[in-house]
Amino acid sequence: xKTLVDQLAQYAEYHRDGRNILTHFVGVPMxxxxxxxxLSRPGWAWGDSGxxxxxxxxxxxxxxxxxxxxxxxxxxxxxxVLGGMLSVGVWLAQQTTALWLGWGVGLFVVGWVIQFVGHxxxxxxxAFMDDIVGLLIGPLFVLxxxxxxxxxxxxxxxxxxxxxxxxRHGARPASL
Numbered sequence: 001x002k003t004l005v006d007q008l009a010q011y012a013e014y015h016r017d018g019r020n021i022l023t024h025f026v027g028v029p030m031x032x033x034x035x036x037x038x039l040s041r042p043g044w045a046w047g048d049s050g051x052x053x054x055x056x057x058x059x060x061x062x063x064x065x066x067x068x069x070x071x072x073x074x075x076x077x078x079x080x081v082l083g084g085m086l087s088v089g090v091w092l093a094q095q096t097t098a099l100w101l102g103w104g105v106g107l108f109v110v111g112w113v114i115q116f117v118g119h120x121x122x123x124x125x126x127a128f129m130d131d132i133v134g135l136l137i138g139p140l141f142v143l144x145x146x147x148x149x150x151x152x153x154x155x156x157x158x159x160x161x162x163x164x165x166x167x168r169h170g171a172r173p174a175s176l
Contacts, residue, residue: 023118
């Protein structure tokens with residue numbers, strides 16, 4: 001299995017334009033939340049506990065285990081984020097089909113539009129087009145970049161930049 005730095009550095013190679021990274025701060029959470037919402041149906045009650053098991057719960061558990069294997073701190077943070085998204089996703093899944101689909105599809109479409117604007121500025125296609133694992137690494141990348149902006153995990157940031165180069169700020173001609 002690739003290390004945390006391996007995964008983040010590979011993903012970062014497609015994300016060196018600061019504007020693209022900013023679009024990811026909005027677009028990736030929207031897409032992740034949309035997937036959680038859409039996978040929250042069907043849901044099955046787990047005994048008398050009131051716990052609802054759905055494809056979203058199973059996917060979130062699998063993703064959380066993977067993220068935690070890569071890095072305990074990031075894994076726990078993303079598990080908390082996914083838990084919050086799951087609680088809202090379960091609620092939306094219990095509403096009308098129109099409301100559930102409206103939120104799920106709406107967030108998904110708008111999130112991808114934002115992503116493609118960022119990649120236009122980047123001048124490079126999204127990472128998942130070359131490696132499907134990029135879809136799973138996106139939320140981890142956003143969390144890491146948010147932390148870097150706050151001055152956290154400098155050693156991880158330096159290791160990524162040693163492989164992928166620093167983030168560029170300012171306009172650059174885009175070509176997709």
